[in-house]
Amino acid sequence: MLFVVMFEDEPSRAEIRPRLMPDHLAFLEREAKRIRAAGPLLREDGSGAGGLWLVDADSPAEARTLIEADPFWPTGLRRSVRILHWRQVFADGRRI
Numbered sequence: 001m002l003f004v005v006m007f008e009d010e011p012s013r014a015e016i017r018p019r020l021m022p023d024h025l026a027f028l029e030r031e032a033k034r035i036r037a038a039g040p041l042l043r044e045d046g047s048g049a050g051g052l053w054l055v056d057a058d059s060p061a062e063a064r065t066l067i068e069a070d071p072f073w074p075t076g077l078r079r080s081v082r083i084l085h086w087r088q089v090f091a092d093g094r095r096i
Helices: 016-030 060-069
Strands: 002-009 035-042 048-056 078-086
Touching: 002 035, 002 060, 048 060, 048 078, 060 078
Parallel strands: none
Antiparallel strands: 002 048, 002 078, 035 048
């Protein structure tokens, strides 16, 4: 199943991001079979607002286990996390 994971970051913990970014990116690379896409969410002014992952997992619980393995997780950087099941119906210019 595909899940969209949306993270909202805690602004007061923003200084953590640059220091842990190499570890976070290495984690994403190791989990590339399950984390199909990932990237930051930005406000209109370009400042960071959080992140979004597209995750292939058997359940929301499995997706949460993956989230909690990310080096960002134990730092308090993530203010909130939403895990939503996503059913893709359109890709590459056509219906699926």
